[in-house]
Amino acid sequence: MKVIRAFRNLDRHGQQRAPEVIEEEVRQLEPHLVRFRDGLVRLEIVASQTNGKKRIHVSLRLQLPSGVIAAQEDGFEIEPVLRKAFADLRRRVDRKVALLKGEPQWKRPARRARIKALLPPARDRAEAERRTLYFGLIENNLDAVYDTVRRELIYLEANGSVREGLLNVGDLVDTTILKGLERFEQRPAKFSTGDWLTRLAFETIDASAREASHALPDSGASLDAAPEAPAQDPTEADQEMFEFYQPDDVPRLEDLVADSSAADPEAEAARREEALALHRAIAALPSLWRRVLLRLELEKDTAEHVSHILGIPEEDVRRVAESARAQIREKMHASGYPADIAGTVREPSRIPQPLQHRDRIERGLLGDVKGEAS
DSSP states (O other), X not given: OEEEEEEESOOHHHHHHHHHHHHHHHHHHGGGGTTSOGGGOEEEEEEEEOTTOOOEEEEEEEEETTEEEEEEEEESSHHHHHHHHHXXXXXXXXXXXXXXXXXXXXXXXXXXXXXXXXXXXXXXXXXXXXXXXXHHHHGGGHHHHHHHHHHHHHHHHHTTSSOTTSSOHHHHHHHHHHHHHHTGGGSOXXXXXXXXXXXXXXXXXXXXHHHHHTSOOTTOOOSSSOOOOOOOOOOHHHHHHHHHTOOSXXXXXXXXXXXXXXXXXXXXXXXXXXXXXXXXXXXXXXXXXXXXXXXXXXXXXXXXXXXXXXXXXXXXXXXXHHHHHHHHHHHHHHTTSOGGGGGXXXXXXXXXXXXXXXXXXXXXXXXXXTTTTO
């Protein structure tokens, strides 16, 4: 690794101590870079101090074959500032290496497997009774949580925030339910159970979407994997197998279009295109704007209720709603549709939680046989 140092206006102590600390920290950084060819790694270190000032600024810039990683730190003593900057740089390098190795890809299935089991058996009778009480409170809200997660995931995939197929509705619902169980005793007393679960669902979706945005693309290759064999044309058997196993329940933007029968096929097709244009405009909204608009227009909530669910002031709810409606009217007009249809969101078809998902949650909280944990 090539190391370039630059010291600007450092005092005598800084000029003497900085090279020693840098040499030590570089030795600690090298094991984190073993996957990169030594001649292709370059580290630039700049430590500066303004004339007449005591404040020190350290900037690190690590040039790798796959990109640049930077870290910086400010303080009043050269040694702790350098050590904090290098510690931050090591964390960023480790995260970069993890992405290149595809760790998010193979760790996520392991996490899904843990979620799929939902929960281990209750440790004692008190824990079993706690889970039973929790399930009794959330049971009537599972359909609403499932539909909320499904709808939000469709919009996130439609606007490109989440790669299609990367997240799963069932996994997100499971994570929401587990998060609720962890925070059961800390739930707000003024909230209904449904509102509380809705807030947890949005929190889960946002966290999962942020994690998914850093996932390695499907085309990415692990550094440890052997080179793939050249692609070959699929055989007839391959094509039949692919068509047979095509999933039937992949969420799509079209699933949000309300199902209203029309005798005239042309009128139905025109209505469907109009509805799809509207939902594309909704998908393009920022997440908070979309959630405010849907709660007000679809759920017919009051601004006060929406402010409680989303945790924002009531005035912000009204302001966001007006901005969202204005943006939708603009996009609908640009798509060639009358602006006046954008003020109302037509209610889509509601899909309840699949029975097998509900049964798995019930078994996870109550045991394979109700009451067996007690």
